[in-house]
Amino acid sequence: MKINVFGFLATIILIVSLAPFSYASDPSPLQDFCVAVDDSAAPVFVNGKFCKNPNMVVADDFYFSGLNKPGNTSNAVGSNVTAVNVNQLPGLNTLGISAVRIDYAPYGLNPPHTHPRATEILVVLEGTLYVGFVTSNPANPANKNKLFTKYLNQGDVFVFPEGLIHFQFNVGKTNAIAFAGLSSQNPGVITIANAVFRSDPTINPDILAKAFQVEKNVIDTLIEAQS
Numbered sequence: 001m002k003i004n005v006f007g008f009l010a011t012i013i014l015i016v017s018l019a020p021f022s023y024a025s026d027p028s029p030l031q032d033f034c035v036a037v038d039d040s041a042a043p044v045f046v047n048g049k050f051c052k053n054p055n056m057v058v059a060d061d062f063y064f065s066g067l068n069k070p071g072n073t074s075n076a077v078g079s080n081v082t083a084v085n086v087n088q089l090p091g092l093n094t095l096g097i098s099a100v101r102i103d104y105a106p107y108g109l110n111p112p113h114t115h116p117r118a119t120e121i122l123v124v125l126e127g128t129l130y131v132g133f134v135t136s137n138p139a140n141p142a143n144k145n146k147l148f149t150k151y152l153n154q155g156d157v158f159v160f161p162e163g164l165i166h167f168q169f170n171v172g173k174t175n176a177i178a179f180a181g182l183s184s185q186n187p188g189v190i191t192i193a194n195a196v197f198r199s200d201p202t203i204n205p206d207i208l209a210k211a212f213q214v215e216k217n218v219i220d221t222l223i224e225a226q227s
Contacts, residue, residue, distance in 0.1 A: 035061040036090035049086060049093045062091035067179070071103040078108025078170070086185040098185055102178045104129070104170035111191055112167045118187030120160040120180050122168070124152045127176025131158050133166035165192060197226040 035057050036049035052061065064084050071080030085098035092098055098118075102110055104127065122131065132149035151171070152158055160166040162183070170176040196203065197219075205219040212219070 034094045036093040064089045067101045073105035078105035079110045092185045098182045100180050104176040106173050108170045110168040112165050113191045114165050115187040118182040118184035119162040120182050122158050122180040124156050125177040128172045130169045130171045133160050133164045197223050
């Protein structure tokens, strides 16, 4: 599949221009940059990563190539996330920003998940996505968590607030592509089904049965399906 070069560039520019205006959960940097390096002997340690000696920093420390390439969506959910965070791009360390490319097969799903440390702004490059997020528990326990959803087409933008459960589903018969900016160098991700039913060690099925108000055999089936 070919990507329109101008559309691709416009998407990247949009992500870069909008993301800094979102609230970043990472602290503000105290120097121009702090390129991450896996070296315990490095003299400076900031927010989880050691800083590379500034005199040794090169342009490639701020460079990543490959977001023009589609990810492999041949999996159970039919989606693939290509992340560009501090682990792939060391120059992002302390800068409070990262990006992802998300590829969706027809009817592919980026399943319900959260980013505990980041707000996400999503731009659709190709296809049509059904997206949404769920609010946190309301103050009044008699009320329900509220679901916000929207159908997005090419060029549409949607924001997922920090820490809230959200998803994207490709409703079309063709592949879909989206790019997203996140307000953290390392936003983290918790896929709800995996965290609940594929933890190691497994959460006691009796606890899950009571939490979901179902029979234990239902939980056993879900755990087995996720393993």
